[in-house]
Amino acid sequence: MSVDAAPSLRRALRIVGVGIRRQPRWFAFAVAGSTVYGVMTVMTAWAIGKVTREQVQPAVEAGHATSAQLWTTFAWVAGVVLLNVVGVVIRRVAAGYTMFNVAAHYRREVTRQYLRLPLSWHHRHPSGQLLSNANADVEATWNVFAPLPMAIGVVVMLVAGIVQMVLVDPVMAVIGLTVFPLLFLANMVFQRAMSPRIARAQQLRAEVSEVAHESFEAALVVKAMGREEQEAERFEEVTRRLQAANVEVGRTRGTFDPVIEAIPTLGTLAVLAVGTYQVSRGALEPAAVVQVAYLISVLAFPVRALGWVLGEMPRTVVGWDRVDAVLKARGALEFGETSLPADDAAHAALTGVDYSYDVVDEQGDESPFQAIHDVTIDLPAGATVALVGPTGSGKTTLTNLSLRLVDPDGGAVRIDDVDLREVRRGGIPEVASLVPQQTFMFDDSVRGNITLGGDFSDDEVWGALATAQATGFVTELGDSLGTHVGERGASLSGGQRQRIALARAIIRAPRLLVLDDATSAVDPAVEQAILAGLRKATSGTTVLVVAYRMSTITLADEIVYVEGGRVLDHGSHDELLARCEGYARLVTAYAREAAERAAVEADEEGVTV
Template identity: 80%
Template sequence: MSLDASVGSTPSFKRSLQIVWVGVRRQPRWFAFAVAGSALYGVMTVLTAWAIGKVTREEVQPAVAAGHATAAQLWTIFGWIAGVVVVNVVGVVIRRIAAGYTMYNVAAGFRREVTRQYLRLPLSWHHRHPSGQLLSNANADVEATWNVFAPLPMAIGVVIMLVAGIVQMVLVDPVMAIIGLTVFPLLFLANMVFQRAMSPRVSRAQQLRAEVSEVAHESFEAALIVKSMGREQQESDRFEEVTRRLQAANVEVGRTRGTFDPVIEAIPTLGTLAVLAVGAHQVANGALEPAAVVQVAYLISVLAFPVRALGWVLGELPRTVVGWDRVDAVLKARGELEFGSSQPERRGASHARLDRIDYAYDIVDEAGEESTFQAIHGVSLEVEPGTTVALVGPTGSGKTTLTNLTLRLVDPDRGHVTLDGLDLRQVARGGVSSVAALVPQQTFMFDDTVAGNVTLGGDYSDEQVWAALEVAQATGFVRELPLGIETRVGERGTSLSGGQRQRIALARAVIRKPQLLVLDDATSAVDPAVEQAILAGLRASSAGTSVLVVAYRMSTITLADQIVYVEGGRVVDHGTHAELERRCTGYQRLVTAYAREAAERAALAADEEVDA
């Protein structure tokens, strides 16, 4: 099921209640408190009408007949009204606080579940779903699903209020009760039409909120590209287009609500006027006391507002269904990696092996059609304990995919990946990451300190942090930072250069003393001299580490014990640098281009020194 899937225009009332019941089961105690507070409010609202009728009959009418009110009469009126109002307010406070706890606790629980599911799902699933949509699932969609708990307890209390109110009206005067009760079927009918009209409009608006989030997220993430390519206006136009559509959808929702609100507001007013007209006629004929008319009229007016709570619930239910469908699609998403119970041993350098691996990416086009792209074809490669193996090949040849398979970030479609003889599918969750580390092409920095980005919350001392930074050739610039390793690097490490971010990312891997270290072009942003120092430091400090490195520079390639040349998702040849230069034409062309690039960079650097 697509995350973008929208529900039908009129989701069933039964299905809506089933979704609400899911939330009730999550917070039964707070929901029960909210309903109890609402019931107290409902009963006291009806008793307010009874109290008004009582004081009108026993205190107000005698005072009017006498032409003046005594202090005792005034205190009696104040006591009755204040008493029922205070208890009523207590009910409202209980309902609102408990309903708030219910709504926010349920929403928080589902946000955690959605986030955990994102972390469990493999990279292949994330490749198919835009980040903006996923942010909307965890935020706007969760809120839309459970906002119904704000009016729901009051709507349940309305049932109690209606029963008590109807009984009281019938006891006061059956004729006026019948006239007054015509208000409530009309309100329910108006609310039903309102729900049917609102449902498709709310569904459309909720989907567009996710699209706005998606476009905004892409623009922010690609800020450097947007600015460097002069695409600011085009991105602004793209964002404006989707926000205009959201604006139109929200206006349509508001227009629909604005059409129905006056009608729903007018119905109880008309009912009150009808009761007053009939009641006044009966009072004039001496068939009824004025207090009875006041009591029934007040009951209709005070019951009409809580009945609107049912309308609010009905208005929220379409958003509840749409939000739930989008959240539930994430929670039910398949593709999660299955884990075994085996744990890799902590010992010396690991032995990694890929045996006849096939892997294909799932691709979704703009029309939503799914297809596959075969990225890896029958690849076998081996990283012997303590050795360094370089993956070399042209862009798009599958090198990064092979590193992801080696660390089980994705599972192969066919074949086996083993680490120290263990099939990675049999390894327990967290087992691979306990003995292996990756430094990817695109380094990511958290908005934390240098030390926090190196340790990632692990229990490491400052001395260990500095030692890892030393291997990564990062101590020089870190010592120059205002607070050293306690300096915050900003969101995504914006206060650091690309090479500095790469060196901190390398230290992040080194500090864990991995038995298998995978470097995916991990030194591309540093200059060759620094890269040589980093590689030498790794060589000296990684006697207990096997290294698989995606290499684009001759300095990295010549460091490797074995080189695997990959092209078109297939291993074309493997051996030492000298061996491949003699027999592999593709490798010869590639390393010649790398050598030419290195020479050009060196010449440029020399010219800059002369000019200086």
């Protein structure tokens, strides 16, 4: 994320403009309220002057105050004050609406983008940072809307003041107005100094969030290995860097604020000094000097309000850059127009598929690494195909390719002869379901986790649960289908989560079902029951199953054996057992192991006997 060392004020204003265009009405309200406030603030002094002259003074001089005089006095002052308060209320409430509405809009945009971007992007971007983009960075961008309406409102005061000054004496006005170039200069210096510091602080804020998020997700492992101290050190390291960065930001701001505050006073003093000289030369009336000096000190306040806005600008730019980086991220999957047929088992095929992903080396350079080489797998409609291969051979990648969670670099993946890249958005999940190796549960009820908002009756849910052998434990949960499973399904065991994930797929009666070792966490008896149930439930379904267990493998009509991202062989179990060494080694591993153990034990017994 490159941040311009000195982003121009113009850029900041453009970003603010983008925000204003999002909420023009509320913003206009806020400015209107602020204008009322600005005018009424000036009017307060004027009203007090007026009633003093017209009511109070006569009363004092008469030695008697009539109730009419008192009421008039009260009404003028209270009226102005009341209007002033109304202005403030409108300004602040409308500014709040502007700020929070714009922020909510960009939070939606950013999180939409998270849902749009491909998995490869997610693997590269720490989740904690993404949390920070959606929260802290959006906030940093639009916080400027808190002081902005006030600053714009008081511009009225500023303009009125300047006009009066010029009317009083143009020369003195010019001297007085030198404060503006000075302020501008100070702000230039400030922006230049502030931007890199803010950028750094905002980046570290995201890193703090990143470490915290990762560490809390890792809590079980951290605990199990007793690495709490190590994690605390890791967090402390980044927290202390954030602390130092924030202090730097504070120091810069702390330098700027007093300077901004001092400049109008310096202008007043300059006017007084030069003015006195002019008066003593007889070139000017003393009253003119006094009036100009007074006007400058009146302007000090609106100038400070402008200072607040200017002080927020670097944060706006930096926050926007970070948010915009997400919004501009490329690589979201493009979708086509084609719909897939809705009925009957799908015919799926991977043809000559290559797949590479980018690998980052220690220098931070990216280079592609080919994980899948020229893989062709045909899944005839209604067939069950088993994908077998050692850990790390590319099976999971192939399952991801078959549902277009990723796109191939070469070759094509097709369902019913339609290239998946041509299928319309949402078209694939309608016909195909994946049960991944590591399941993901939403912080929702059991029912919600199965239907995922789809239109299914409870009977259908129970039916899917029955096939997944989950009826028993779900019934025993406190609130049955309505039981909340906790974040990531924390209240369930691994086997229970897997079965709910299975039910989630089964209930959709997919035309293509992809099971990525989806029963690894359930015990053998349950697994067999699940497989039997699936056989019945999936008659109209083509199944691709990643499996290690013989019972699962033998369900398949065909077996594809992969190693090192390549298909080494395919055929029936018996064929592969006979001719594919890797396959035979893999599927008979337990049996051989058991046999060897038995032999060793027999030996030992033979020796002892």
